[in-house]
Amino acid sequence: MFNKRGVVAAIVFIVASATQADAPDRRVFENRYMSVQVGAEHAQTYLLQSIIEIQIPERFKTVGGSLNYLLKPYGFQIDDDPDSNEQYLLLMLALPEPHRQLGPVTLIDAITVLGGESFQALINPVKRTVRYQLCDGFGQFVSGEELASARKQWLEEKEKISPSLTDEEFTVLVKQGDSLSSIVNELDIAGITTDQTLVYLFQANPHAFVSSNMNYLLAGVTLTVPTVDPETLLTEFEASQFVDEHYRLWIQREVTP
Structure with a gap:
């Protein structure tokens, strides 16, 4: 059969x-x-699906500043040209303390969480931008004047999000897996080069490194980011040589932890 x-x-x-x-x-x-x-890896191809665990530093007081801190390592940024002023109201709100520590979550979930229940996140995957709009029914709780005021405040604060040479001293907690380079990239200190920043943080925090080498950063220590006197900085060339020499000693195992 x-x-x-x-x-x-x-x-x-x-x-x-x-x-x-x-x-x-x-x-x-x-x-x-x-x-x-x-x-x-999946997260390399689909950035928004990256699994993250993040502690937003205390120096970021608003949702907008915190969002910039969250997005930067993944190549995303806040849309600077939204269709309306709605998102500026969110960006200028104080960051809720429960949102200061997130994870493990996907990047897209973290973006959604920062929007709260009132705002919907809209992603442009081509430009890698994020913007927010009020969810249906929430527009009745804000006025046009409030939205315009929030936009004005955001544009004024935008220049202050990245630390500059004259900002107040603050601290950064070193997490497991952090390197001095990754911390410097997140700080994005204006006015000096990356190599100058590396040397400046290394010299300001000798307790945080093993064998006096900037490539052996201890996890769990607190780095102090002091104000900078430009006259005490190494030149760009000197800083570059300093960083290269530390890397050479580290890669050749001439210094060990």
Whole structure:
């Protein structure tokens, strides 16, 4: 008797085999016994699905400043040209303390959380921008004057979000996995180069490093970010040489933790 189930099973097996045959082998053999999986991770391809765990520093008081801090490492930014003034009201609100520590969550979930129940996040995946609009029914709680005032305040505060040479001293807690470079990139201190900032933080916090090398940063310590006297800074060239020498000693294991 003709067995239809057998035919179906055979077809499924053939299709599955063909699919497996067509799928590229993403393994690379390091030797005859070991192989490694190659290819981009899911979060590298889909940035908004990155799993994050973040503590927003106390110096960021508003939702807007905190959002900038959250987005920058992933190449996203706040839309500077929204269709209305609605989002400025959110950006100028004080950051709720329950939102200061987030995670583990996806980046898109963190963006949604910062909008609260009143605002909907809208993502432009091409420009990698984020903007917010009021959810339906919430427009009745704000006036046009309040929105215009919030926009004016945001534009005035925007220039103050990145620390400058004359800002007040503040501290940064070093988390597991942090490097001095990653911390400097998040600080984005205006007016001096990255290498000058690296040297400036290293020299201001000798307790935070093992073997007096800026590449051996201790987790759990607190870095002090003092105000800067430009006259005491190394020149750009001197700072570059300083950083290169520390890297050379570290990579050649001439200093060890």
